[in-house]
Amino acid sequence: MRTKLLIFGISGDLSRRKLLPALKRILLTEEFQDDLSIIGVSRQPDDVRQILTRSLGDDSLADKFSMFTMDLAKPAKYHELKKYINLQDDEQLLAYFSVPPSIATSIVDFMGEAGINTPNVKILFEKPFGVDLASAEDIIARTARYFKEEQLYRIDHYLAKEMSQNIVAFRGGNALFSHIWNNQAIESIEVLATEKIDIEGRAQFYEQTGALRDLVQGHLMQLLALTLMEIPAEFDWDTLASFRLKALEQLTIADPADTYRAQYKGYQDEVANEGSLVETFASVGLTSNDPRWKNTPIRLVTGKALSRKTTEVRIHLKKQRLAQSNKIIFRIQPNEGISIELYIKKPGYDRQFERRSLSFSYPEDEVLPDAYEQVIVDAIRSRKSLFTSGDEVLRSWKILSRVQESWHMDNDPLPLYRKGSSLKQIHEQLGV
Numbered sequence: 510m511r512t513k514l515l516i517f518g519i520s521g522d523l524s525r526r527k528l529l530p531a532l533k534r535i536l537l538t539e540e541f542q543d544d545l546s547i548i549g550v551s552r553q554p555d556d557v558r559q560i561l562t563r564s565l566g567d568d569s570l571a572d573k574f575s576m577f578t579m580d581l582a583k584p585a586k587y588h589e590l591k592k593y594i595n596l597q598d599d600e601q602l603l604a605y606f607s608v609p610p611s612i613a614t615s616i617v618d619f620m621g622e623a624g625i626n627t628p629n630v631k632i633l634f635e636k637p638f639g640v641d642l643a644s645a646e647d648i649i650a651r652t653a654r655y656f657k658e659e660q661l662y663r664i665d666h667y668l669a670k671e672m673s674q675n676i677v678a679f680r681g682g683n684a685l686f687s688h689i690w691n692n693q694a695i696e697s698i699e700v701l702a703t704e705k706i707d708i709e710g711r712a713q714f715y716e717q718t719g720a721l722r723d724l725v726q727g728h729l730m731q732l733l734a735l736t737l738m739e740i741p742a743e744f745d746w747d748t749l750a751s752f753r754l755k756a757l758e759q760l761t762i763a764d765p766a767d768t769y770r771a772q773y774k775g776y777q778d779e780v781a782n783e784g785s786l787v788e789t790f791a792s793v794g795l796t797s798n799d800p801r802w803k804n805t806p807i808r809l810v811t812g813k814a815l816s817r818k819t820t821e822v823r824i825h826l827k828k829q830r831l832a833q834s835n836k837i838i839f840r841i842q843p844n845e846g847i848s849i850e851l852y853i854k855k856p857g858y859d860r861q862f863e864r865r866s867l868s869f870s871y872p873e874d875e876v877l878p879d880a881y882e883q884v885i886v887d888a889i890r891s892r893k894s895l896f897t898s899g900d901e902v903l904r905s906w907k908i909l910s911r912v913q914e915s916w917h918m919d920n921d922p923l924p925l926y927r928k929g930s931s932l933k934q935i936h937e938q939l940g941v
């Protein structure tokens with residue numbers, strides 16, 4: 510089936526950095542070179558050749574693109590857009606919303622009112638999906654007036670990372686892991702996403718967001734769901750979202766007494782808001798009611814301006830005696846792979862143990878598909894396993910609702926950490 514990909518906000522930052530490079534790789538494959546065309550929508554007249562050159566360094570793919578200029582706030586313009594798209598019954602339209610979330614819901618309404626919502630129209634959304642439970646409920650209800658859930662593709666690019674998908678593959682495909690995947694063998698679970706970068710000038714965005722909304726509610730909660738979910742014997746990837754949802758439903762509502770937040774020094778100057786209470790670091794303790802995970806402490810941790818960039822799921826195994834191997838690490842990024850911490854006899858005349866790592870990594874010349882490439886291809890093929898369902902979004906907000914309420918009411922200044930701190934240093938500072 511031929512696909513027309515409509516990009517709202519084609520001249521924006523996300524499109525330049527992520528979407529267009531991903532599209533270039535997709536358009537160069539045999540499968541998609543004839544069946545995919547792109548319509549860029551922008552507010553100001555912009556030349557597609559210049560947009561492509563800015564992003565890709567050349568305009569060699571310009572014949573696959575066309576441009577439509579419109580004011581996204583003018584409902585009448587959507588009727589003109591519909592005529593321009595001229596979608597045929599044997600074609601599908603994929604509308605990618607590379608626009609601020611504040612206007613995404615209005616675009617959905619205007620598309621619906623103009624009749625750009627036939628069953629062969631799909632929508633690809635970027636996070637954030639609301640800022641709390643109430644706003645997410647509102648967005649989901651409004652969107653449902655014109656689009657069915659199966660037409661909606663909510664992107665969480667962490668789900669589409671190769672190693673995130675591998676959590677399921679490793680767990681399901683290797684008896685080594687499936688036997689021990691329970692609270693009998695596992696002591697605790699940590700999902701970490703530390704970043705070296707600070708907010709990189711995104712003051713307005715970050716002041717409305719903070720670490721809990723930016724990383725914990727979506728990315729980390731989804732990695733956790735992949736770690737905890739049941740993997741049935743007859744596993745079908747298309748049902749992944751329903752298993753992730755079941756795992757999220759078993760998580761208890763996070764207790765504010767077991768959550769910590771902090772802010773890096775210098776943040777308030779950067780956002781020009783003295784006394785800002787926005788957290789750039791968050792650490793959330795959770796537990797699950799699932800009998801398989803009862804009494805297993807879980808922690809989700811993220812922070813900006815830390816000593817290094819690393820996204821990992823760490824599984825701490827219960828020790829039966831002191832010197833035993835005790836960790837399995839899914840390295841989501843960088844250096845994608847998996848490590849198992851081992852104790853071995855230290856080579857030499859003495860009978861001593863030492864810690865080494867059994868590690869799987871991809872060969873250096875093996876190029877992993879980028880997350881954005883993967884989501885576009887899956888949306889074209891109507892495969893939903895990498896996308897977050899409305900119910901998952903709501904459940905994740907619900908899990909964090911008490912923490913959000915408690916933080917909202919607490920006006921005490923946040924603990925400050927030095928830029929470049931290690932996770933260990935911050936945890937020590939906060940007493941985690």
Ligand code: BG6
Nearest residue numbers: 636666704706723724728820842
């Ligand atoms: C985004 C957040 O969703 O993920 C950013 O808004 C964050 O604040 C980014 O830096 C991290 O993504 P990645 O793929 O670089 O780990």
